[in-house]
Amino acid sequence: MITTNNNGSTKHKGKLIIVEGCDGSGKSTQLHLLKCWLEQQHYPVFFTEWNSSELVKKSTKRAKKRNLLTPTTFSLIHASDFADRYEKMIWPHLKAGYLVLADRYVYTAYARDIARGCDPKWVRNVYDFAIRPDLALYFQAPLEVSIDRIISGRAELKYYEAGMDLGLNPDPVESFKLFQGIIKQQYDRMIDLEGLQVMDATENIEVQQRQLRAMVSQQISKDFHPPIHKKYLSCTLGGNNNGTTV
Amino acid sequence: MERQFKYYGQGIPYFKGKTYTGTLIVIEGADCSGRSMQVYLLRNWLEAQGHAVSDIGLSRSNLIGDAIQTAKEGNTLEKKTLSLLYATDFADQLENKILPALKAGFVVLADRYIFTLMARDMARGASQAWLKKLFGFAPVPDLIFYLQVDPQVLLYRALEKYGTLDYWESGMDLSLSNDMFESFQIYQSLIAKHFDAMAADYGFKILDGDENPVSIQEQMRQDIKQYLDESRLMVGATK
Numbered sequence: 269m270i271t272t273n274n275n276g277s278t279k280h281k282g283k284l285i286i287v288e289g290c291d292g293s294g295k296s297t298q299l300h301l302l303k304c305w306l307e308q309q310h311y312p313v314f315f316t317e318w319n320s321s322e323l324v325k326k327s328t329k330r331a332k333k334r335n336l337l338t339p340t341t342f343s344l345i346h347a348s349d350f351a352d353r354y355e356k357m358i359w360p361h362l363k364a365g366y367l368v369l370a371d372r373y374v375y376t377a378y379a380r381d382i383a384r385g386c387d388p389k390w391v392r393n394v395y396d397f398a399i400r401p402d403l404a405l406y407f408q409a410p411l412e413v414s415i416d417r418i419i420s421g422r423a424e425l426k427y428y429e430a431g432m433d434l435g436l437n438p439d440p441v442e443s444f445k446l447f448q449g450i451i452k453q454q455y456d457r458m459i460d461l462e463g464l465q466v467m468d469a470t471e472n473i474e475v476q477q478r479q480l481r482a483m484v485s486q487q488i489s490k491d492f493h494p495p496i497h498k499k500y501l502s503c504t505l506g507g508n509n510n511g512t513t514v
Numbered sequence: 515m516e517r518q519f520k521y522y523g524q525g526i527p528y529f530k531g532k533t534y535t536g537t538l539i540v541i542e543g544a545d546c547s548g549r550s551m552q553v554y555l556l557r558n559w560l561e562a563q564g565h566a567v568s569d570i571g572l573s574r575s576n577l578i579g580d581a582i583q584t585a586k587e588g589n590t591l592e593k594k595t596l597s598l599l600y601a602t603d604f605a606d607q608l609e610n611k612i613l614p615a616l617k618a619g620f621v622v623l624a625d626r627y628i629f630t631l632m633a634r635d636m637a638r639g640a641s642q643a644w645l646k647k648l649f650g651f652a653p654v655p656d657l658i659f660y661l662q663v664d665p666q667v668l669l670y671r672a673l674e675k676y677g678t679l680d681y682w683e684s685g686m687d688l689s690l691s692n693d694m695f696e697s698f699q700i701y702q703s704l705i706a707k708h709f710d711a712m713a714a715d716y717g718f719k720i721l722d723g724d725e726n727p728v729s730i731q732e733q734m735r736q737d738i739k740q741y742l743d744e745s746r747l748m749v750g751a752t753k
Contacts, residue, residue, distance in 0.1 A: 323581055323584065323595070326580070327577065327578050331577050331578075336606075338605070338609045340526060340605045340609060341605045344598055344601050344605055345577070345578065345602050347602075348578070348581075348598040348602055351592070352592070352595040354594070355592030355595055356592060384528070386528075387527050387650075389524065390523065390524055390647065390648075393647040393648060394648060
């Protein structure tokens with residue numbers, strides 16, 4: 269049952285579903301399909317993605333372009349971006365009772381920052397204000413698969429994306445492969461450490477989506493009955509979450 | 515003299531330099547406590563004696579300075595975001611300016627350090643434990659001066675300097691009072707309380723900031739001279 273308790277700052281009525289995985293694992297596609305399905309059922313849904321804070325993103329972009337970042341500032345600038353979205357969007361939506369869908373969450377920072385050489389305990393402390401997701405999915409794929417998806421669809425790899433700042437290999441493609449390998453190791457370790465649920469990202473898209481929807485039905489929507497369910501939740505015609513049939 | 519870097523926490527694991535030949539001197543204190551003038555006077559004095567000096571102030575980095583400014587203008591900053599933006603800015607200046615200067619043998623005069631950030635965040639409800647870990651990458655300075663100024667005196671100085679009270683320096687984002695004058699007093703007292711509490715923990719040299727700047731400067735010079743003499747860094751004292 270959903271309680272109407274509104275006063276405790278740690279209490280919230282919503283649910284948080286997050287997806288994680290290496291670049292090219294197909295997690296964004298799956299989350300998008302999940303979002304469509306939830307909206308069709310008239311759930312109040314809010315979507316947010318990594319590195320998208322209006323306030324911080326411009327600085328990050330410029331810093332990346334000019335290779336200005338060290339592992340510590342790389343970590344902190346992304347933490348600032350996350351905090352801005354968390355405090356302004358994620359948390360208020362959870363308080364209000366939304367299903368919040370996040371494309372990447374703190375685990376992305378754990379994996380990347382630790383791969384870059386930051387202290388693991390330090391990184392976890394930075395993000396300790398973030399609540400645990402109700403469902404954390406890790407789209408696991410063999411390294412070759414995700415690497416192939418990225419490299420074949422991209423003219424050129426970016427400096428930090430390829431992990432060039434780690435000095436692993438002067439060739440961006442080789443560096444990317446090594447870097448993704450370290451990140452995958454970090455993710456694999458987090459399955460037990462953080463309770464990430466594994467999705468087989470080599471399955472075809474429809475199969476994965478069926479599994480995902482079944483998991484969400486069982487673990488999330490079964491006990492999720494927001495009071496605003498099926499009410500008209502947009503100030504305009506044709507809002508995403510409207511309760512009328514479109 | 516070569517010194518080992520000491521950190522408040524785990525340090526910077528990937529940073530190769532373990533030792534430095536410079537000196538890190540921190541000057542902390544509220545806005546209008548007279549920090550900048552003291553830094554200016556110290557710089558002249560140290561340079562006259564042949565020391566290479568680098569002065570570094572908070573929130574002057576080009577990495578994130580714009581974002582902080584934009585956010586402050588629109589008053590659209592939540593607490594953790596504010597903490598982390600300032601921490602990013604500090605880390606940027608630490609790694610790109612302070613550490614290289616220390617390694618190159620400069621006397622670094624830091625116009626504020628992590629303590630200002632910690633005091634501000636604690637006044638906004640952040641836990642000291644979280645902040646201590648967050649700033650675990652900061653090296654322990656050689657000397658830390660704290661210009662302690664009575665909040666009442668700060669109020670007069672702020673009004674004299676700007677004519678008005680600043681939104682953020684008055685802690686208006688904390689909703690302590692609708693009245694800016696009152697808010698300034700409560701907020702600055704809070705900040706002072708957190709500074710005072712840190713003084714013993716972190717070994718601040720407390721200076722009476724209500725005094726006139728010349729005698730404060732004299733005191734600082736004495737302490738610095740003593741420190742440099744002891745570490746045999748004064749000109750002519752090295753081998």
